[in-house]
Amino acid sequence: MTSSDLHAFADIGVRRREEAPCSRALSPSRLPGLDFALNPYRGCSHGCLYCYAPALLHTPVDGWTAALPKRGLLRLLEKEVGSVKGVVGIGTSTDPYQPLEEEARLTRGCLRILRDASLEYCVHTKSDLVLRDIDLLDKAEVGITITNLSETASLSLEPGAPLPQRRLDAVKGLCEAGVEVFVMVGPLLSLIEGQEVELAEAIAKTGVAMVMVDTLNKGTDPAPLRAVGVTAATPSCVIRFKESASSLGLVIRNAF
Numbered sequence: 001m002t003s004s005d006l007h008a009f010a011d012i013g014v015r016r017r018e019e020a021p022c023s024r025a026l027s028p029s030r031l032p033g034l035d036f037a038l039n040p041y042r043g044c045s046h047g048c049l050y051c052y053a054p055a056l057l058h059t060p061v062d063g064w065t066a067a068l069p070k071r072g073l074l075r076l077l078e079k080e081v082g083s084v085k086g087v088v089g090i091g092t093s094t095d096p097y098q099p100l101e102e103e104a105r106l107t108r109g110c111l112r113i114l115r116d117a118s119l120e121y122c123v124h125t126k127s128d129l130v131l132r133d134i135d136l137l138d139k140a141e142v143g144i145t146i147t148n149l150s151e152t153a154s155l156s157l158e159p160g161a162p163l164p165q166r167r168l169d170a171v172k173g174l175c176e177a178g179v180e181v182f183v184m185v186g187p188l189l190s191l192i193e194g195q196e197v198e199l200a201e202a203i204a205k206t207g208v209a210m211v212m213v214d215t216l217n218k219g220t221d222p223a224p225l226r227a228v229g230v231t232a233a234t235p236s237c238v239i240r241f242k243e244s245a246s247s248l249g250l251v252i253r254n255a256f
């Protein structure tokens with residue numbers, strides 16, 4: 001990354017004025033396969049009703065959806081990359097491609113720094129904005145989350161995130177570009193009961209080879225989901241989805 005790139009990002013921060021304090025870019029990760037976590041934003045405007053990130057981070061739920069870029073993140077990351085080795089997971093507790101990224105381009109800046117430092121990285125998102133950065137993803141692994149196929153359900157469950165078809169199109173676009181990609185199906189919720197085959201078929205059509213399956217985290221507050229009539233998928237629904245996906249040739253992995 002050139003210093004003019006860094007100044008461009010810094011200027012965005014100055015214009016925006018509101019930023020979240022940040023003392024380090026990379027933090028150790030206990031997630032499988034990841035050595036470090038990198039989250040360019042504090043908070044997430046996708047606003048998923050099942051989000052347990054605030055609980056995980058011991059952060060108040062109030063204000064979580066008013067996401068802020070992290071102050072000085074790119075300068076910190078540039079300093080840190082020289083002394084670490086391992087895989088960096090981008091978007092472990094917030095979406096790195098939430099709408100704010102379109103202008104702030106912090107995630108893009110992070111990708112360029114990690115790539116220049118020859119570090120391995122993987123990216124996890126619900127947004128097709130990831131396609132913008134395809135030029136920086138040839139050596140990365142990308143996971144796109146899909147929870148259901150219904151626009152109505154998605155608008156209620158994940159109000160700030162792109163609709164399911166846009167995510168499926170993003171998976172297809174990444175596959176066609178030769179990026180290593182998987183679909184994260186999760187959390188599996190009651191609203192896919194009876195639509196397990198349809199969901200598996202829609203995913204298989206994208207050309208993706210691998211599906212990670214995640215169930216509702218035990219730490220999730222069930223009240224917001226209950227308010228829209230949704231609960232965790234039953235074990236038999238989870239099995240039906242896995243069998244359907246497997247019968248279509250998809251490799252199934254459990255997320256955790």
Ligand code: SF4
Nearest residue numbers: 044046047048051094
């Ligand atoms: S995209 Fe992830 S981090 Fe963002 S609100 Fe949804 S579950 Fe939480």
